[in-house]
Structures are given as structure tokens and as C-alpha cells.
Amino acid sequence: MRIAVLGKLFSHPNFTCDLCGREVFEKEHICADCKEHLPYNNVNFCICCGRRSLHEGYCIECRAHAPRYDFARSAFVYERDAKRMILRLKQGDKYFAETLADFLLPMLVDFPDAQLLAYVPMTEKAEKKRGFNQAKLLCEELSAWSGLPVFGGLSKVKESKMQKSLGICERQKNLKGCFKVTDRRGLKKKHVLLVDDTLTTGATASEIADLLKKAGAKRVYVLTAASVPDRRIDERR
Ligand SMILES: [Zn+2]
Numbered sequence: 612m613r614i615a616v617l618g619k620l621f622s623h624p625n626f627t628c629d630l631c632g633r634e635v636f637e638k639e640h641i642c643a644d645c646k647e648h649l650p651y652n653n654v655n656f657c658i659c660c661g662r663r664s665l666h667e668g669y670c671i672e673c674r675a676h677a678p679r680y681d682f683a684r685s686a687f688v689y690e691r692d693a694k695r696m697i698l699r700l701k702q703g704d705k706y707f708a709e710t711l712a713d714f715l716l717p718m719l720v721d722f723p724d725a726q727l728l729a730y731v732p733m734t735e736k737a738e739k740k741r742g743f744n745q746a747k748l749l750c751e752e753l754s755a756w757s758g759l760p761v762f763g764g765l766s767k768v769k770e771s772k773m774q775k776s777l778g779i780c781e782r783q784k785n786l787k788g789c790f791k792v793t794d795r796r797g798l799k800k801k802h803v804l805l806v807d808d809t810l811t812t813g814a815t816a817s818e819i820a821d822l823l824k825k826a827g828a829k830r831v832y833v834l835t836a837a838s839v840p841d842r843r844i845d846e847r848r
């Protein structure tokens with residue numbers, strides 16, 4: 612895989628830890644102490660959705676409803692400082708895209724055959740309101756460092772009405788018609804890596820994977836900064 616060292620996409624307040632403010636070496640975003648205590652998602656995870664799970668192999672939800680993506684992985688469990696980093700990114704501290712991408716980049720080895728990056732789109736209205744799409748920022752960071760091109764043919768055409776109480780099946784139904792592949796050029800037979808900030812139930816990722824596959828993609832993998840553990844589902848979008 613090509614690792615291109617390109618210019619930084621965002622100006623980053625250098626020399627202090629993004630989490631505790633302690634002094635760090637140049638180009639480090641998080642100090643060694645904070646790094647040590649991050650909730651890494653590298654043990655006891657479902658081999659399909661990648662969420663922390665008490666079950667070996669597939670978690671209960673993936674056993675009941677196999678997702679349309681091939682498999683998903685996340686750098687962190689959505690809790691403590693990982694949750695804080697994602698919330699700060701969504702609240703407008705865009706340099707957290709770079710901080711989080713530092714942890715996602717080494718994970719690209721889990722997807723050695725990925726040819727194309729994609730990101731979970733927002734509706735035009737929602738993106739305008741926030742001023743940016745955090746999934747796109749993460750995706751662009753990964754593209755800048757890996758050299759993998761970004762697929763821009765996905766759109767979110769209507770807001771999904773999701774409720775905390777809904778199971779994955781109902782969530783899936785509510786997502787129907789929310790996303791669209793508006794331009795399928797360059798997608799045929801490709802292995803796509805879909806990037807997002809958080810995987811909650813995986814219903815969104817599964818719906819988009821379904822659309823990408825129907826539009827010609829051969830495989831769809833998912834990489835998120837964090838994922839919500841099995842049976843601790845909360846709402847974020
Ligand atoms: Zn720190």
C-alpha cells in the first residue's frame with residue numbers, strides 16, 4: 612500500500628496533547644499517557660460487525676441479521692476519551708479528524724484489497740448546518756495518507772427517523788430510501804472501504820453497503836473510529 616506523506620489538511624495546534632493539554636513531541640496529537648488509556652477495540656470483538664462482544668465469532672445481532680457489508684472494524688469502543696474525541700470532531704474541532712485518522716491508518720492493513728474509499732454522506736441540509744461532514748473529513752485524511760481514491764457518488768436524500776428503542780430490523784426499514792448512489796462510475800467490481808466516525812447498530816453501514824453492491828461494487832468493508840458495544844446501543848445520528 613502506498614503511504615504518501617502529504618501536507619496536512621487542517622492546521623493542527625501542535626505540541627500539546629489534544630486530550631489533556633500536556634506537552635507532546637512534534638507531530639504527536641495525543642500524549643503517551645492518554646494513548647495508553649484509550650479504549651482500544653482490539654480484543655473480544657465480533658468478527659463481522661467489529662463491535663465489542665461477549666460472544667466468540669459472530670455477535671448475537673450479526674447471527675440474527677447478517678449485514679450487507681463484508682465486515683467492519685473500529686479503532687475504539689465508543690466510550691470515555693474515544694467518545695470525547697468524536698464528539699469534539701462533530702462539534703467543530705476539525706483537527707480531530709487528523710488525530711483519529713492516526714489511529715485508523717494502521718488499520719488499513721486489515722483491508723489489504725480495498726481499492727476505493729467512501730464515506731457515509733449527510734443530507735445537504737444537515738451538512739450545511741454543521742458546516743462539514745466528519746465522515747468525509749476522516750475519509751479524506753485516510754485518502755491523503757494512503758493514496759486510495761475517494762468515491763463521491765453517494766448521497767443522503769432524506770433524513771432517517773430513528774428511535775432509540777428500535778432494533779436493527781426496524782432501523783433498516785427506516786433507512787430505506789434515505790441514501791442513493793447518484794454516480795456509479797468507477798464502482799464496478801471494486802472493493803470499497805466505507806468510512807464513518809461511529810458504528811452504532813451497523814444498520815446505516817449495511818444499507819449503504821447494499822446500495823454500493825447493487826450499483827456494482829464487489830465487496831464493501833467498513834472502518835469507523837469507534838463502535839458501540841453489543842447490547843449497549845445508543846443513538847447518535
Ligand atoms: Zn494527554
Ligand SMILES: [Zn+2]
Pocket residue numbers: 657658659660661662669670671672673674
Ligand atoms: Zn456483530
